[in-house]
């Protein structure tokens with residue numbers, strides 16, 4: 388695998404109950420970039436993310452994450468990625484700090500920076516309050532802190548800004564950009580909030596009915612669709628020729 392790639396997916400297929408949910412997907416994510424993964428409800432984004440994170444095994448094809456095979460070298464990959472996929476599960480009776488401490492100890496990572504990660508996601512003042520008392524947005528912020536606190540090389544974030552207020556969305560947008568710039572992380576992110584993706588992504592991948600149909604740089608999209616990413620995405624959804 389080209390070592391400038393954080394993710395390389397070749398002919399990935401996933402079948403559930405005889406139905407091909409993911410069909411011959413190909414994707415390439417460059418290291419040190421943000422890749423926005425877009426698709427309608429049910430298109431297959433979460434299923435692809437689960438295969439990249441070793442939560443599901445591909446039926447056919449191959450996925451390499453940080454140069455390692457997601458099936459053969461799953462455990463080596465898990466040390467070096469941070470994920471937010473599906474509804475995050477926490478120790479409900481414990482504080483945000485304690486939850487991060489347990490996670491970092493499990494990952495064999497340094498626990499000294501916990502308060503700085505909590506402040507990065509706006510949870511510094513939650514103190515000893517148990518997670519069971521957290522709002523949806525606070526849980527989402529804690530899930531983001533947990534995904535980044537062991538300093539992974541790659542973040543896989545499925546709808547990470549769901550449930551955040553406008554201030555939270557802006558803060559997370561800035562945080563993601565900063566993680567790429569200062570920590571050289573790579574971020575693979577899905578969201579239906581296209582204005583956010585447009586602001587942060589270097590590359591856009593679009594999945595339609597289980598197949599990645601486009602992979603294009605954000606600058607090329609802006610050049611052809613001056614009104615922005617929403618117009619580009621809608622044109623694909625309506626079957627218009629976006630490459631002309």
Ligand SMILES: Nc1ncnc2c1ncn2[C@@H]1O[C@H](COP(=O)(O)OP(=O)(O)OP(=O)(O)O)[C@@H](O)[C@H]1O
Pocket residue numbers: 403404408426427428429430431432433434435
């Ligand atoms: N374990 C499973 N068994 C059977 N079908 C499944 C399973 N997991 C997902 N699917 C189906 O796979 C398809 C893709 O689902 P997926 O959650 O990957 O889509 P998505 O693009 O993430 O959607 P959304 O934007 O709504 O989150 C859906 O039709 C879903 O019902």
